[in-house]
Amino acid sequence: MRAEQMRMEDETIRLERVSTVYEGERIPAIREVDISVHGGDFVCIVGPNGSGKTTLLETINGILRYTSGHGSVFGMEITSNGSAIRKRIGYVIQNFEIDPLSPFLCKNVVMSGRTGKIGLLRFPEADDWDAVRESMIRVGMERWWSRPIGKLSGGEFQKILIARALAQEPDVYLLDEPYANLDIRSRHEISELLTEIHVAGPTLLMVSHDVSSIPSSCTHIIVMDRGSIVGSGSATEVIESGVIDKALGMRRPNL
Amino acid sequence: MISIPMALLITATLGSVFAGLTCSIAGVFVVRLNMASIGFCMSHAAFAGAAFGVLIEIDPLLTAMLFSSIAAVLLSPVASRAKLSTDVVIGIIFSLMIALAFIFLNLSPGEAASGSALRILWGSIFAVSEFDVLYLAILSVAIISFVILFYKEILSLLFNRKLAEAAGINTYVFMLVIVFMTGLAVSFSLKLVGGLLVYALIINPTSTAYQYFWDFRKIMIFSPLIGVASCIAGFTFSLETDFPIGASIVIVSAALLTVSIVISPKRRTAKGRA
Known part of the structure; x- marks a missing residue:
């Protein structure tokens, strides 16, 4: 439909x-x-x-x-x-160099894709976290839910960027x-x-x-x-x- | 140990707590957005502004805010117009502000004015009034509310500005608010910590928190805690040694950072992985 x-x-x-x-x-x-x-x-x-x-x-x-x-x-x-x-619009930016000590977890980076969708002065709810989890599953990165982004390889980081766009739906x-x-x-x-x-x-x-x-x-x-x-x-x-x-x-x- | 009246002790302690809180939260933005040199420039512009306030005999706080805001607003257009990198323009504005500050201090007539001017330079608990503490308290509430209410937008912006913009966030407005709040934190803390040293209170606590945590939420919680602890410890150290409070705070926060870099579990993990 x-x-x-x-x-x-x-x-x-x-x-x-x-x-x-x-x-x-x-x-x-x-x-x-x-x-x-x-x-x-x-x-x-x-x-x-x-x-x-x-x-x-x-x-x-x-x-x-x-x-x-x-x-x-x-x-x-x-x-x-x-x-x-x-x-x-979901934007998958060209892969950029990430600081190895960067203080962001994969789940938070993927959730950041939904920021505009959720809207100002609203907090992510269970549905939003479900969408994040689903997106990470689709790119095969669900095991890195709480992994610091700086610890990922270039390819893994690319998948997280794609998951971020997916989470935006x-x-x-x-x-x-x-x-x-x-x-x-x-x-x-x-x-x-x-x-x-x-x-x-x-x-x-x-x-x-x-x-x-x-x-x-x-x-x-x-x-x-x-x-x-x-x-x-x-x-x-x-x-x-x-x-x-x-x-x-x-x-x-x-x- | 020097003896000071209880009222002044309470004012200075509260001032230290709120200055540590506001500056170190501003520090999270400054460090993550690679605005370190912008913050450096703003703090010296605030110093020049405060010196100007002493010279023309109006509240140095107002002129400090004015100068730091002008410096922040001017940076990008000047760099663009002159086709110079922002760092070069920052270097020019920074040295200009220091030159202006020294001229204003030199021109300030009378012993009282010179005393005020010097307190702005080094920071002093005697320079902090109840109103200054009130301003810092209001700014603390404002900056904490900003972080809580717009946490997801801030996280997105601090991860990558272009991606945040692509997700529909008005990054320009958020950047303006962040620069403005940083300017206020610097200006309000100037009398306590001093124009030459306030910048360390912005950078050191966040850099210390960075040595321990992978999670941005924890950085956001522990940076202000480290900032407040540095200020209280620095204040106590200052009372014990009779050193200027600004210098004492910077020594304590720099010592914390140095120890943290040496024992950083995060760096060990990153190194082990490489």
């Missing part, structure tokens, strides 16, 4: 000629980008390092303000509705290099998990510089280079056009 509702929703994300320029910079990090993503789509954005993939994700969830064009998510203009939009997932630091087995597990999430209904946008990591359930591919979209379409269309080879100079994925 939920999956059908999600797919019926018109354009979940729409960007029209959107450019984003970082403060103090002249050259846009993304340039006149047009994107239309519908409810239930699984879009993979590929491109070399520095092509604007992360900027695009952060423009969509409004962490970065676009400087020209028009962007909307869930039918709401992004800049003026940033907070409301972000409460419905969002309508849209923005995943920035979700396979970073994962071994082959973990990549496979996360790939299956992403497919499972997609089947349940939410919209997924995944960024990767590695074409071979694109899950087979991906419905659309967008290729970026130097801040612009240089190709898009179904996986087959994009691969056959050769645009990925040109942008990345990499071997073709086995899709």
Whole structure:
């Protein structure tokens, strides 16, 4: 039922000629980008390092303000509705270095994903902790419930970041290099998990510089280079056009 | 041991408790948000502000708050406009504030004014009035309420600001509140601990708690306890030795931190794992 509702929703994300320029910079990090993503789509954005993939994700969830064009998510203009939009978007940030002595436990980091959903001046209740536990089970990290985050390996930390987004129970997932630091087995597990999430209904946008990591359930591919979209379409269309080879100079994925 | 009237003893003890509490809670934010140098800059700006207050004969507390707020608000835009790193701008503002403080102190006329100015520099229990203790008590209630009511937002922000923002938290407002509260904690504690030393009361207790606990909740509970203990022990040490109270508090808190680093169970675990 939920999956059908999600797919019926018109354009979940729409960007029209959107450019984003970082403060103090002249050259846009993304340039006149047009994107239309519908409810239930699984879009993979590929491109070399520095092509604007992360900027695009952060423009969509409004962490970065676009400087020209028009962007909307869930039918709401992004800049003026940033907070409301972000409460419905689960963001898996690109893996960052964590202080080994960092005083945060895994359960608290995963719960922090629900902070906006719970709302101001309200405390997490049993349902919220159930959602946190369920998310950690889904990424296979339930045994690290009270583990300090600084004691995790890079791959384990990545799974906790994914669990954090799952706990938010969002309508849209923005995943920035979700396979970073994962071994082959973990990549496979996360790939299956992403497919499972997609089947349940939410919209997924995944960024990767590695074409071979694109899950087979991906419905659309967008290729970026130097801040612009240089190709898009179904996986087959994009691969056959050769645009990925040109942008990345990499071997073709086995899709 | 020096002998002081009971009323002053009570005022100074309460002042020590509340200064330890507010500064060390502010310290949790400052340390986690890597704002150590910002806090350093703010404390010296507050010192310059207090010296200015003495010079123009108004309550130094007001000018201390004004200067520390201006310093905090100016940092980011100046760094952005000058295309310099925030640390470089902090270095510039810090030295400017110290220079201003010395000029204000030098210009302060009369023996009484000079005495007030010096007390701001080193801190003194004789400089703390009942009103100062009341301000510190109100700030303590405000800062504890802030932590309790917005604990989940604070935890999220202190873990990673970008992720907190992505979860729908207005991080800009929270950062403003945190910087403002830090400025108030510094300004209100200035007379007791001293402009050159108050910063240690922000950093040392939190850094000490960090040596023992993996759980943020425990850091949030034990930092203020360590801060209060440092202030009370420092105050007692000051009475015994007749050293300035600010210097005594800093010596005690630095000693606690040093011992904690040496025996830290957390560091041993982390090292063993590596």
